[in-house]
């Protein structure tokens with residue numbers, strides 16, 4: 001099968017690569033760029049573990065082809081982590097990029113986590129963690145559209161992501177905590193106990 005060149009920005013870094021048309025975006029990110037924070041669960045659009053941002057919109061990377069990303073800006077969970085720092089912007093050819101810029105401009109909690117990531121930790125929004133990258137990416141898109149989301153908006157916004165461990169209560173609390181932290185202008189993880197802001201569902 002012939003290959004096509006795709007030029008895409010991944011976590012702030014320019015990437016130019018030859019890809020087969022059948023290569024999914026998820027496999028491109030994981031196998032070619034070694035961005036393994038994007039997880040693969042169902043591989044047919046159900047679980048949301050593979051969620052990434054394409055031009056700011058959350059999509060399932062298992063259902064998109066890498067070749068479709070021509071000219072797009074892709075952000076993975078690695079790109080949402082402040083500790084990864086700004087990408088040196090030289091063009092990476094065929095898969096050298098390993099991390100990238102904190103493209104959402106998220107503030108850090110001082111421990112290398114974004115506000116959202118710190119809130120997931122503080123509010124017990126994860127257990128095994130397999131689903132977490134997808135939730136972080138989906139919640140990033142949610143908070144971009146709804147900076148002060150209601151519980152219903154959080155549940156609706158994250159309804160495409162499945163978690164088999166947490167029961168979702170901690171995830172909802174985490175998104176609420178991150179929204180509050182952004183409004184307050186400080187990291188959600190700093191000085192917050194695990195019980196901070198538990199008004200999500202009367203738990």
Ligand code: FES
Pocket residue numbers: 039040041042043044045046047048049050051060061062063
């Ligand atoms: S792996 Fe893509 S939705 Fe499950």
Ligand code: FES
Pocket residue numbers: 125126127128129130131132162163164165166
């Ligand atoms: S934390 Fe295990 S699947 Fe969500």
